[in-house]
Amino acid sequence: MAPSFANKLDALSAWRTGLESRLKELSRFLFDHDLLDQPASELLDALTQRLAGEKLVVAFVAEFSRGKSELINAIFFADTGRRILPATPGRTTMCPVELSYDEDETPSLRLLDIDTRLHNQSLGELRGHAAAWKQVPLNVKRPDQLADELLQVMQTKKVALDVARELGFWDDSRPHDNPPLDADGHVEVPAWRHAIINYPHPLLKRGLVVLDTPGLNAIGAEPELTVSLLPSAHATVFILAADTGVTKSDLAIWRDHLCGQALARYVALNKIDTLSDPLSPQAEVEIHIARQRAQTAHTLGVPETRVFPISAKLALTGRVAGDADDLRASRILALEDALGQQLLPQRREVLQQAVLDGIAHIDAQVGRSLTDRRRQMSEQLLELRGLRGKNTTMVGMMLRRVGTESAEFEQCISRVQAMRAVHTRMLKDALLTISNDIVRERTELLQEKLRGAILNLGAKRAFSEMCATLRSRLSEAQTKGSEIHEMLGASFNKLNAEFGFGLSAPKEPDLSRFIRDLDLIERNYIQYLGLTHALRLSQGRFMEQFRRMLVSKLRVVFEGASGELELWNKSASAQIDSQLRDRRRNFKRRRESLERVQSASSELEARIHEVEAQEERLRELQSRLATLLQALHAAATGPLPAAAALAQSQPLAGTVASH
Ligand SMILES: Nc1nc2c(ncn2[C@@H]2O[C@H](COP(=O)(O)OP(=O)(O)OP(=O)(O)O)[C@@H](O)[C@H]2O)c(=O)[nH]1
Ligand SMILES: [Mg+2]
Known part of the structure; x- marks a missing residue:
């Protein structure tokens, strides 16, 4: 006989717990190897919490x-x-x-x-x-x-x-x-x-x-x-x-x-x-x-x-x-x-999609950062190997070149700052479109209109009008989000071409699910306003409860949309910081290597070995990350754990379901 509801729920829950522990393993790995920036860490935390707190x-x-x-x-x-x-x-x-x-x-x-x-x-x-x-x-x-x-x-x-x-x-x-x-x-x-x-x-x-x-x-x-x-x-x-x-x-x-x-x-x-x-x-x-x-x-x-x-x-x-x-x-x-x-x-499909999106995000952000670091290591190796058999004058020249390159690179700072100023302004503007004030203002206006409404029809119309305004605000924020995406994309391309960054804007922010949530709230309230007793309850004392209930629902949607936009932007700009840091570290490393080689020629081979070892370590990290992500992907898309095994480990659930 097919497993009953209790057994199936057990299997789903075991699947979630499995994913949760794999996500934790991934977080730990990223943290231990200094690969976890704040937005990625927030994303993984949010995902783990969602899996753990998922209610049915x-x-x-x-x-x-x-x-x-x-x-x-x-x-x-x-x-x-x-x-x-x-x-x-x-x-x-x-x-x-x-x-x-x-x-x-x-x-x-x-x-x-x-x-x-x-x-x-x-x-x-x-x-x-x-x-x-x-x-x-x-x-x-x-x-x-x-x-x-x-x-x-x-x-x-x-x-x-x-x-x-x-x-x-x-x-x-x-x-x-x-x-x-x-x-x-x-x-x-x-x-x-x-x-x-x-x-x-x-x-x-x-x-x-x-x-x-x-x-x-x-x-x-x-x-x-x-x-x-x-x-x-x-x-x-x-x-x-x-x-x-x-x-x-x-x-x-x-x-x-x-x-x-x-x-x-x-x-x-x-x-x-x-x-x-x-x-x-x-x-x-x-x-x-x-x-x-x-x-x-x-x-x-x-x-x-x-x-x-x-x-x-x-x-x-x-x-x-x-x-x-x-x-x-x-x-x-x-x-x-x-x-x-x-x-x-x-339920599984919804969660699975969230996990797959998370995997894609980590793969893109962390994967790219590792590739970028490896590229820098290879370049440094090339530079050091080129010094084999060369005299100290040559090393001195190289040192000066590193100095010039580093000074040229630092010129990117003013460009990055200018881009940041534009970005901050655009983001602020987008967030203002969907601020909590809008929700408050609009629901107060609705309350005014409902007070005057004698027929349910009037109440429904006023409510639909309010929803239409709020929806247009969400769409506007979406458009502004896309504009930010475009602006960042263009600026990143320029920075990449001129200063050797490896920046890429993540997939556009997507607010469509918040618009869908708003649609759902609208449908439910419209249906309620259609009930014979609704208007009576919507007046006097119940009116205030009604408004508060609505405000808290709408707030969840609008705050969710703002949070999504903010996280997207944080994650897009966090790569600039981490790449700036990487580049500077790289210049410092190159300078130090060359200085060591300059002081004693025997240092060259030792230094080459060191950089080779570092590159090898990065390669290993890359392959471990790939393995972890693949395992997570397989766990997310694979079959649910066998219900029978679970029933045994959970005697109470087994009792309910085993008859
Ligand atoms: N014969 C028979 N009686 C049932 C069955 N299911 C429930 N009852 C009886 O019907 C009565 C009402 O059941 P409840 O479970 O209290 O019904 P309810 O829908 O929760 O009712 P409210 O709590 O008043 O809304 C109880 O005396 C139950 O024992 C059934 O399958 N067969
Ligand atoms: Mg009952």
């Missing part, structure tokens, strides 16, 4: 009681031997629950009070404020205690009607959707706004983040879930119940939150065990399941292969009891395989 977010979305939490238990927690996340009839999970692992923190459940909605801070901002969260330590060795603590995600509280209104859980214009009002005029609302479980599960340790959500069409859903958490998930599993089929509210959730998203979507038709009936033959039940699957695919507009009839309950009980028949009947492996087969190769 899978969100489970559905109307309440469809079995989201049960399915998460079955896929990820069966190895604990019990139900970990609460899953009960009726509304259970009251706030979004994020499961992940951060090894710098102890295992814990963190809960954010629902009242934080009354203040301006967005969820994103509050993540960094430890004091805003109630922190409950988790005893991971005691699954029963763990499950007890996690019951807190079910907590609710009673509040007065006006508080419920302020919190966003009561809407006078949509009376049918409002929760019941009790005899004292109180409304039951969730106690928490968000929960984060830090749990050292092998899969979470490997960068998986699981997002369990409460029934989403409920009034008062956290806007951040719609505009940020769900759209940035790498995959969503939408769950329906086979006993209810696709209901109107299921369809509303699908349409509002999952329809038209580019992300990978899977549909689970859960609870197929409820269709079994002692009075009907199994073949009839099968026909019934097949029919439901086809209907579901048709209603949601997805291929039938994306709809997975499953039973989360049988999967969980089957795994806990080690009952292979139940597990087979649950059909969970088909869903897990699909998740593993489609999702993980996509």
